[in-house]
Amino acid sequence: MKCLRACPTQAVRVRNGKATLLRDRCIDCGECVRTCPNKAFIPRTSSFSDFTGFKYTIALPSPVFYSQFGKDVAPATILNALKLVGFDDAFDVTCASEAVSIAIEEYLSTYDTPRPLISPFCPAIVRLVQIMYPSLLDNLIPIESPMEIAAREAKRLKMQELGLREDEIGAIYLAPCPAKMIALKNPPRKKHSFLDGVIPISQIYPNVLRVLGAAEAAEPRPDVRGLGLGWPILGGQVACLKAEERIAIAGLTDVMRVFHEIENGKLKDIHYIECHSCPTACVGGTLTVENPYIARGRVLRMVERYGAEPCQDRQKIKELVRKNYFALVGTIAPSPAPPLDEDIARAIRKMHRRNQMYETLPKIDCGACGAPTCMAFAADVVKGDADADQCVFLVMKTFEGMTKNLMDAVGKHKKRLQGTSPRGDHDA
Amino acid sequence: MSRKIAQVFAVRGKDFLGGGRVSTEIKTMLRELGIAPEIVRRVAIATYEAEMNIVMYAEEATITVELTPQAVRVVAEDRGPGIPDIGLAMQEGFSTATPEMREMGFGAGMGLPNIKRNTDRLSITSTAGRGTRVEFALDIH
Numbered sequence: 001m002k003c004l005r006a007c008p009t010q011a012v013r014v015r016n017g018k019a020t021l022l023r024d025r026c027i028d029c030g031e032c033v034r035t036c037p038n039k040a041f042i043p044r045t046s047s048f049s050d051f052t053g054f055k056y057t058i059a060l061p062s063p064v065f066y067s068q069f070g071k072d073v074a075p076a077t078i079l080n081a082l083k084l085v086g087f088d089d090a091f092d093v094t095c096a097s098e099a100v101s102i103a104i105e106e107y108l109s110t111y112d113t114p115r116p117l118i119s120p121f122c123p124a125i126v127r128l129v130q131i132m133y134p135s136l137l138d139n140l141i142p143i144e145s146p147m148e149i150a151a152r153e154a155k156r157l158k159m160q161e162l163g164l165r166e167d168e169i170g171a172i173y174l175a176p177c178p179a180k181m182i183a184l185k186n187p188p189r190k191k192h193s194f195l196d197g198v199i200p201i202s203q204i205y206p207n208v209l210r211v212l213g214a215a216e217a218a219e220p221r222p223d224v225r226g227l228g229l230g231w232p233i234l235g236g237q238v239a240c241l242k243a244e245e246r247i248a249i250a251g252l253t254d255v256m257r258v259f260h261e262i263e264n265g266k267l268k269d270i271h272y273i274e275c276h277s278c279p280t281a282c283v284g285g286t287l288t289v290e291n292p293y294i295a296r297g298r299v300l301r302m303v304e305r306y307g308a309e310p311c312q313d314r315q316k317i318k319e320l321v322r323k324n325y326f327a328l329v330g331t332i333a334p335s336p337a338p339p340l341d342e343d344i345a346r347a348i349r350k351m352h353r354r355n356q357m358y359e360t361l362p363k364i365d366c367g368a369c370g371a372p373t374c375m376a377f378a379a380d381v382v383k384g385d386a387d388a389d390q391c392v393f394l395v396m397k398t399f400e401g402m403t404k405n406l407m408d409a410v411g412k413h414k415k416r417l418q419g420t421s422p423r424g425d426h427d428a
Numbered sequence: 429m430s431r432k433i434a435q436v437f438a439v440r441g442k443d444f445l446g447g448g449r450v451s452t453e454i455k456t457m458l459r460e461l462g463i464a465p466e467i468v469r470r471v472a473i474a475t476y477e478a479e480m481n482i483v484m485y486a487e488e489a490t491i492t493v494e495l496t497p498q499a500v501r502v503v504a505e506d507r508g509p510g511i512p513d514i515g516l517a518m519q520e521g522f523s524t525a526t527p528e529m530r531e532m533g534f535g536a537g538m539g540l541p542n543i544k545r546n547t548d549r550l551s552i553t554s555t556a557g558r559g560t561r562v563e564f565a566l567d568i569h
Contacts, residue, residue, distance in 0.1 A: 132459075135469035260452050263469055264476035265542065339462030344497040344568065347461045348433045379460070 003032035003041070004372045008252040009132060009337070013380070014370035025337050027127035028179040029252060029277040030286040043178035043287070044185075046197045048086060054170030054196070056162065058154050059087040060147060063094045064176040064232040064282050065201055066224075066302060067295035073212060075224035075302065081215035085207040087172070089158070095311040096150035097228030101240035102317040103143050103326035108244055108271055116262065116270040117141040119237060123183030124277035125255065126332060133259045134334030141272070142328035146231070147173055147180070149326065151194035170196045174204055176232070176285030179277065192329070200287035226311035230303040232282035233296045237274040239303075246272040251279035340379060354382045362393040433461075434494040439482045441508065447483040451476040454493050454502070461495060467566055470546040471500050477539045478504040478562050484529055485509060486559065499548075501565040510556040518544065518552075 003012045003019055011025035012032055019032070019040050033041045051057055059082040066075040075092065082090035100121075108117065120126050120140040129136050151171040158169050173195050175181050181198045230236035238246040247270055249255050255275050261267055278284040283299060284292035320326065340354065341347040357378040364374070369390040371377035380386035389395055435457065437450040451472050458468045475491065482489040486508030494501045511517045520541045525534055540562075544550050547564040554560040 134465040260448070260455070263455065263472050264448060264451055265473040266476075334465060336459065336465065340460055342462060344462060345431055348431060348495065348497065351433050351457075351461060 001367050002035045002037065004367045004370075006031040006035040007372065008256065009128070010372045010376050012372065013385075014367075024335070025131060027124045027131060027277070028182045029124040029128075030178045031252070033178060033286045043181060043200070045181065045200050045203060045287075046172075047199065047203065051170045051172060051197055055168040056088045056158060056164055057086075057170040057172060058151075058158065059090040059172055059174060060093050060150050060154065060195070061090065061174040062147070062176045062180070062201065062232065062282065062285075063097065063229060063299075064285060064288055064295065065174050066094075066229070067232065067283055067298040068201060068205060068288065068290045069209065069212060071298060071301070075229070075306070076221045077212065077215050078208065079224070080218045080221060081208045081211050082204075084211040084215055084218070085204070089154075091150060091154040091171075092224045093146050093150040094224055094228035094231065095226060096146040096153065097231040097237075098226040098240065098310060098312045099228075099317050099320075100143060100146045100149060100326060101228065101237065102312065102314060103321050104141060104237075104272065105241055105244075106318060106321045107141060107143060108241075114138055116267050116273050119272070119274045120328070120332075121145050121237070122179065122276050122278075122282075124177075124179040124252075125275045126183075127179075128252070128255070128277070129259075130332060130335045131337050132256070133263060134336050135263060136259060137332055137334055139262065140332060143326050144328055146228070148194060155194055166194075172197045172199060174199055174201050176201050176282050176288045177278065178286060180285075181287075201285075202287050202289050205289045223306055224311075225306040225309050227303065227307045228311070229307055230299060233299045234276060234281040235274070236281070236299070236303075238272065241272065244271040245269055246274070248274040248276075250276040250281045252277050340383065350382045354378045357381055357388070360394065361391060366392075368392050432494060432496045434492060437491045437493075439479055439486075439489045439491055439504075439506075441483060441486045441488055441506075443483055447480055448476060450479050450491050454491075457493070458495070458500065463495075463500070463568060467500065467568060471502065471566055474543045474546045474564055474566075475502055475504075477542050478502070478564075480534060481539050481560075481562075482506050482508070484525065484534060489559075498569065499565050499567050501563070504562045505559065506561075507559045510558055510560055511552070511554040512556050514552050514554060 001014065004014060008029065008031060009025045009027055011022045013020055013022065033043060061082065066078055069078065079090040079092060116139065118136065118139045118141065126140065129140060155166055155169050155171055158164060159166060171194055173180065173184065175198045184193060184195055184198050187193065227240045230239055234250045235248040238248050249258055255277065276282065280292035280296065283295035288295065339347050340350040358375055361374040361378060369377050369386065371380055371386065377386060377391065381388050437453065439450060454475050455468055455472045458471060479491065482504060486506035489504055489506030492503045516522055518540050543564055548566050550564045552560065552562050
């Protein structure tokens, strides 16, 4: 039942003792996964064996992955370890993050589109906008994600180096959260992705941990460097941007509050908002292993150690920006949560009925009916998705009424008996 | 049953903490009724401006939203100082906001013009010393 309250978009319903998700309201944020004490929500994941069809496989670990191991394990060592657990190669994504940061700066200084612009790199945020704030779709900055850019680059390099076709190379992302996994399986827009699969960080973690020693001893690779290393923590993205008014927000409660303000026409003087659905940003993804605060500390340490020197040539990236190398492919369409009815006149009638129904409910949002709030329950009943007798309070009231009627009837009967026979005798 | 639905909200003056609540609730209501996002956004902006005017200047007010399949109508009626010269108040940049209000990001003199820009019909009546009534409407189709 904890998931009912945890869901920020009221997408969970408990029916016949089982929690289900209303897909048209779910934004894949993973809050239900995080709160369920029984681990009832299990994100569908892939494993190694799903990728045997490729001639060559490349692992692309989310930058979060670097923060999951001991305090001084270098990112380069972790990439080496991924080769030891079965991938043909591993490719760093943080360098693409740095490139994307430059692309964002270029976009901000070139286009005069509605402000504030919102980062689209957390897929749960993109779905939140599609479902709950469709009027803000134009505020999502139309730039591809670092994981997509990195996969494209990794494949291009390997095709050149090994003479392989693109479809012979499998690019596999190691994801910190279900949102990233689902975004790749059911993208919010129809397009070709350079990523072929996703494995959760929690699943590959033990294998990598086992070979870290061997990875350290293996042939060293150049250090991973640049500010892109900071992307998985709150403020990591905006730290890469120069000047411009910019803020970073994490956690859906706060994100939704700010989105309401933007819809009200506020925050126009802010140019860029980095948004994360997880309260501790990507290091707090539900498919990670390490405590998010420890992980955050490690990211800060890595930025200190390797961040000073950039990994990208700014001029080269600017040229690529002009060639639309970073432009988002396709458009993100609105998919608003279903209204009470498609027809406005009917929707109005249903809202009247819902409000009447709501007045009969206890208004304590107990969740026993399987809906997150009394209001949501009333709407479900009106839409025909739930029965009024699922509310224990309504059932109790009915019983109370029935019992009262019964007791009244018994009382009347008694009175009649008392009133007739004894007194009658007396009178006679 | 009725082809119209209405809801009344109370707003208190100086309630900066609760300011914006009504526009959020109206937004939720319109979304549940399946009103197009662009209309919802315009109603939200106009309602928010009306609401913040009440918070900043008036004692208390009611905001009524009324929806038919053809239009959304919002009436904000307050008890407060009133607007002595509505024509002047409609000019962009004209503001009587105090430095404190400006500090909070309000008082750019865009409130009423912003309501006008985002709605199809607007009428304002006011009696100095008594209060102000702002009514606006947006066509749905």
